[in-house]
Amino acid sequence: MEEADTIKETKSCPVKFMLAVNDAINVIHGKWKLPIIASLLCDKTRFTEIQRNIPKITPRMLSKELKDLELNGIVKRTVYDTIPVSVEYELSDSGKSIGDFLDKMLEWGLEHRKSVLAK
């Protein structure tokens, strides 16, 4: 099946539609996922570095969210055999392409703000 057909078919099937959209929502869901992804969109980085980039995140949450993102194929974790060990996190291809729909959300958000302020 062609790409365009897959999309068309999915839109006509509420269940598949919801599954795919929910995948996207889950990836940005919660207080910290977006800051983490934003941090990794710039550069592959290490644990402590991300912690420094995101004020107020606790190591517990950072660890939890990174695991979650890794499990969902958004983030890749690489351990280097240095002393002491260093660990690098980077976005997968899927992860990098999150920017695609974030841009659309941004545009919608700006439009919406305008229309709300107009009243």
Place this chain on the structure above:
Amino acid sequence: MEEADTIKETKSCPVKFMLAVNDAINVIHGKWKLPIIASLLCDKTRFTEIQRNIPKITPRMLSKELKDLELNGIVKRTVYDTIPVSVEYELSDSGKSIGDFLDKMLEWGLEHRKSVLAK
């Protein structure tokens, strides 16, 4: 300032970027907002009708989420002076245009599923 410039400027400003993206996230955030919006994308409808369309939602949650959506300018509520009163909910223009970024999320979700299954 031109539309395109606003978007460009926003992308270069992390705070504004986050504000606008968060507006979009808030609108679809939680267990029930998306089903409610989906239900209203088809048709303007009444409270009980929405409740029937969304199995398992309680009136408490439906009421809460509709109020929230109304406050955020996504949904418009109209009370008709019939006996007994009937109340109709419909999407605002902003509400209708949510489809724009949902489509992008859908596309991303499908791509992502493919890439995860490929492994």
Place this chain on the structure above:
DNA sequence: CTATTAAGTATACTTTAGTATAGCGCTATA
């Protein structure tokens, strides 16, 4: 007189998300 419908509200509860704080194993540097 009782039951039902519309559009919710009230109260109490459970579950999930997030916070606060401390500590581990390892090594390098002062």
Place this chain on the structure above:
DNA sequence: TATAGCGCTATACTAAAGTATACTTAATAG
């Protein structure tokens, strides 16, 4: 020997989100 940095984990807690169940007001149908 003490301190600091890295990449976390453990325990205990609070706060936010969601559920369950009952009830309200006003009218109408049986």
